[in-house]
Amino acid sequence: MPKPSGKVLRWVTDAVGSGVRVAAVTGLREDADPWLLGFDPAGRVETAVLRLGDPADPDHRLRFATEVAALRVAGDHGLPAARLIATDLDGAATGALAVLTTVLPGHSRIPPTASTERLRGLGAVAAALQSVPLAPRAALPLRTRSIADVDFAAQRRQKGTTALLTAAEECLDRLPVPGGPTVFVHGDLWYGNTLWSGDRCTGLVDWDCAGAGSPGIDLGAARFDAALMFGPPAAEQVLEGWQLATGRPADQVPYWDVVAASGTLADMAFSIPALHDQGRTDLDAGLLGQRRDAFLGAALSRLGGWDALVHPTT
CATH class of the missing domain: 3.30.200.20 (Phosphorylase Kinase; domain 1)
Structure with missing residues (x-):
């Protein structure tokens, strides 16, 4: 505009x-x-x-x-x-x-490294959202993944994909979407949509993908983004923050990890402008692709999807 x-x-x-x-x-x-x-x-x-x-x-x-x-x-x-x-x-x-x-305090610039407090803080923000029960409604419809209005699978069919992303699609196709009560979801929970003052999250912005859905949607998105920004081990700190805030283990973590990582294209260059705008000029498509594949491969292995493709039974 x-x-x-x-x-x-x-x-x-x-x-x-x-x-x-x-x-x-x-x-x-x-x-x-x-x-x-x-x-x-x-x-x-x-x-x-x-x-x-x-x-x-x-x-x-x-x-x-x-x-x-x-x-x-x-x-x-x-x-x-x-x-x-x-x-x-x-x-x-x-x-x-x-x-x-109104204007919220803080900024959305993404640092090159993240403290344990910041990573756990992102998990705690996802936990705060899931504390609000919400039934789907016209302006806040049922969501089953982040950025639900973008068909990444269709774009991959047009632009090219990888064996790993294909395995993710096949895995999700054969598994039922986990059930349970729906809660308020942000629907695009990545670091660029969070504001920070030091290691304290001061707010969330860009709510146009929000709706009602599983808590795993925002948790998986936050874990995946942490893995992209700071390396796959960072995702575990996000999970710790979520579980500390809720006082319970998260459900179906590998499934929602696969859902989150499936919201990408084979070539991660599509995400570079937004990341550079948030200060992460050190990131390139190659590194993001490596981190995405490591995160997605680990989640698929826990679900049995990647091992079945690489080591099929005879």
């Missing part, structure tokens, strides 16, 4: 209070949407975050409805999320889909 129009900015100032103007507009992701807004004079609201979308795009409309519904659930349950200031979910007021929220 281009920078906010004058019409959008007038809607923003009406929402935050008369007598102020938007003095600064800064892109938060690759110098683009969402936008950090600064106000002059700084009054009741000093800064805010603005997300914009195309009201003619059904996918945008669905994502914005999900974002708003998720922020309301998160606010009702004291989860670390921004507070809604104003919404325009049909474009009637702004000519665009628009969601205006």
Whole structure:
């Protein structure tokens, strides 16, 4: 999306209070949407975050409805999320889909190494989400994996895949999705969607993939991202944090690890721009591919999927 129009900015100032103007507009992701807004004079609201979308795009409309519904659930349950200031979910007021929220403290820059406290903290955040029971609903539908609106398997069929990713697909095809009560899930829980002050997680952002699903969705995603960012052993620290926070062992960990790692393409170059934008310019597609394969291979071995492919019975 281009920078906010004058019409959008007038809607923003009406929402935050008369007598102020938007003095600064800064892109938060690759110098683009969402936008950090600064106000002059700084009054009741000093800064805010603005997300914009195309009201003619059904996918945008669905994502914005999900974002708003998720922020309301998160606010009702004291989860670390921004507070809604104003919404325009049909474009009637702004000519665009628009969601205006408060600014959370902290930053999303990903360090080259992570302490045990930070890794366990990510697991604890996933545990806080799973503490909220949630039945599927229109804006928060049933989720069975992260980033559920992207068909990575179809993209791999077009762009090429690997034996390991094929084994993962076959393994998931033959296994039933674990049952159980559904809970609130973020649906895209990676380090770039978390904010930190030191080793303390101060908030979660980008809720447009949220919904109701298994606790394993967010736990698996957090474990997989830690493995990508810091190496496969980091995933175990995330699991420890989750189990310390919940006071119980996690269920079906290998299954949800496979689900998380299956949300990739054979060539991990697709993820590089977002990672570099978060400060991890040391990461390249080759290293990410090695870490993904190590994580996925270990999970498949625990499920019996990879061993069966490499060492078939005769």
